[in-house]
Amino acid sequence: MSEVIVIGAGLTGLTLAYRLKRAGVDVKIVEQSDRVGGQIASHREGDFLFESGPNTGVVSCPEVAELFADLGASCTMEEASGSAKRRLIWCRGRLRPLPSSPWGGITTPLFTVGDKLRLLLEPWRAKGRNADESVADMVIRRMGRSFLDYAVDPFIGGIYAGDPSRLVTRYALPKLYNLEQTYGSFIRGAIAKRKIAKSERDKSATGHIYSVRGGLETLCRAMADHIGGDNIILSARNTVVTRTDGGLWRVSYDGGAVEAPRVVTTVGSYALRSLLPWAPHDIVTRIEQLEYAPVVQVSVGLSDACGCCDDAFGALIPSLRGFQTLGVLFPSACFNGRAPENGAMLSFFLGGMRSKECIDWDDRRIESFVTKELSTLLGIDRRPDLIRIWRHRHAIPQYDATTGDRLDAIRQLEDSAPGLTIAGNMRDGIGMPDRIRQASQLAARIIMDTNRS
Numbered sequence: 001m002s003e004v005i006v007i008g009a010g011l012t013g014l015t016l017a018y019r020l021k022r023a024g025v026d027v028k029i030v031e032q033s034d035r036v037g038g039q040i041a042s043h044r045e046g047d048f049l050f051e052s053g054p055n056t057g058v059v060s061c062p063e064v065a066e067l068f069a070d071l072g073a074s075c076t077m078e079e080a081s082g083s084a085k086r087r088l089i090w091c092r093g094r095l096r097p098l099p100s101s102p103w104g105g106i107t108t109p110l111f112t113v114g115d116k117l118r119l120l121l122e123p124w125r126a127k128g129r130n131a132d133e134s135v136a137d138m139v140i141r142r143m144g145r146s147f148l149d150y151a152v153d154p155f156i157g158g159i160y161a162g163d164p165s166r167l168v169t170r171y172a173l174p175k176l177y178n179l180e181q182t183y184g185s186f187i188r189g190a191i192a193k194r195k196i197a198k199s200e201r202d203k204s205a206t207g208h209i210y211s212v213r214g215g216l217e218t219l220c221r222a223m224a225d226h227i228g229g230d231n232i233i234l235s236a237r238n239t240v241v242t243r244t245d246g247g248l249w250r251v252s253y254d255g256g257a258v259e260a261p262r263v264v265t266t267v268g269s270y271a272l273r274s275l276l277p278w279a280p281h282d283i284v285t286r287i288e289q290l291e292y293a294p295v296v297q298v299s300v301g302l303s304d305a306c307g308c309c310d311d312a313f314g315a316l317i318p319s320l321r322g323f324q325t326l327g328v329l330f331p332s333a334c335f336n337g338r339a340p341e342n343g344a345m346l347s348f349f350l351g352g353m354r355s356k357e358c359i360d361w362d363d364r365r366i367e368s369f370v371t372k373e374l375s376t377l378l379g380i381d382r383r384p385d386l387i388r389i390w391r392h393r394h395a396i397p398q399y400d401a402t403t404g405d406r407l408d409a410i411r412q413l414e415d416s417a418p419g420l421t422i423a424g425n426m427r428d429g430i431g432m433p434d435r436i437r438q439a440s441q442l443a444a445r446i447i448m449d450t451n452r453s
């Protein structure tokens with residue numbers, strides 16, 4: 001019998017199991033698909049190396065730095081080149097750089113003169129009082145409409161594939177919310193935070209953008225190797241979690257079952273009802289309120305890009321433009337070995353909450369749409385040498401006005417079922433660093449409990 005069963009071998013489940021295994025805790029993972037990695041998957045075709053899920057991570061918390069340090073040579077972090085600092089925004093018919101300096105901020109055509117002046121007064125603007133204020137309302141109130149349209153809306157499209165008027169700042173961008181609540185202003189808060197002395201551990205959160213040599217999937221495979229193939233049950237269909245008469249958790253699936261005193265789920269909210277058939281209907285319904293943005297990712301390879309797309313992280317498209325493209329990343333500009341010499345590897349993102357219908361477009365329609373966008377956005381007028389289409393129906397959870405009730409429901413479910421933990425991206429953040437942090441902190445709690453008992 002194991003001490004802990006983890007359901008799902010995505011980044012959350014693997015990080016949790018890896019951390020537990022390293023501490024000597026006996027752990028098993030039960031995964032429905034035939035591979036580890038979940039949303040993370042890397043692909044090589046000829047000289048092109050590309051991702052069908054996340055393209056990059058950020059070292060935004062110490063847990064990420066610690067994970068790579070512990071994995072050592074089995075997984076080499078690749079920091080993005082200087083190009084990653086340059087971000088482009090579509091504005092009035094062309095791509096323009098997002099300002100990265102005060103002078104750039106003054107001269108950029110992205111924001112109106114009125115809003116630039118308004119920003120100077122931001123430190124003196126009154127603090128918001130609505131705890132459930134949307135990201136859009138907060139940005140308009142503090143910075144002005146053009147900052148919403150040409151900075152925050154495209155950023156939210158790029159990160160959340162979401163709609164800033166539906167996301168609640170306190171859940172979707174908690175750092176920004178806390179800056180205003182603690183310091184009364186984004187600008188004053190940012191200045192004050194710079195003056196706070198950082199511990200050595202906090203300094204390891206460098207903010208660097210990274211990938212992994214061989215693609216992000218290498219990170220997942222390195223953790224899986226350490227956890228051990230015998231401890232990872234793949235292709236587990238019809239998984240159900242129940243309580244045994246002896247008070248253990250039993251995870252059964254077609255052809256087998258495992259038992260342990262603790263079970264942690266890392267699956268999406270839409271998978272909970274069938275996984276926990278005994279859970280009260282009304283609680284699961286409240287958790288299922290969580291909506292996921294559907295995203296189509298299109299990997300585009302060019303054998304000769306004629307110097308295009310080689311000097312930026314990528315381009316974000318404001319929803320004002322009214323098209324289905326959320327943005328396009330230039331991974332080959334930031335990392336070596338992604339495309340043949342003089343070539344380029346690009347990742348287009350379509351759909352999201354703005355254009356949910358894209359997920360149901362057929363391949364031909366997506367291909368012809370992306371080929372046109374290649375010309376309009378980047379001036380590339382020829383057919384790509386490689387196009388691969390990836391559909392993610394449940395790509396990114398939207399932390400909207402239902403979030404508070406969902407978190408309460410999750411806590412009620414956990415309180416009613418000792419030994420069960422609901423982890424994964426329905427709480428604690430949607431990005432890879434959030435997943436690594438949640439899993440590492442949960443592992444630390446379980447290890448402490450295991451040592452105590």
Ligand SMILES: Cc1cc2nc3c(=O)[nH]c(=O)nc-3n(C[C@H](O)[C@H](O)[C@H](O)COP(=O)(O)OP(=O)(O)OC[C@H]3O[C@@H](n4cnc5c(N)ncnc54)[C@H](O)[C@@H]3O)c2cc1C
Binds near residue numbers: 008038054295394
């Ligand atoms: C297109 C796209 C682009 C993204 N880009 C970025 C980015 O650039 N940077 C970034 O930081 N983040 C990005 N993200 C988010 C990032 O991918 C996720 O935060 C992270 O991969 C989620 O990991 P997870 O383990 O929580 O979930 P998942 O990866 O979804 O893993 C859950 C696992 O549970 C398994 N499972 C589900 N149901 C069951 C069941 N009943 N029984 C057994 N197993 C089950 C699934 O098969 C899956 O393997 C992106 C996401 C998408 C979709």
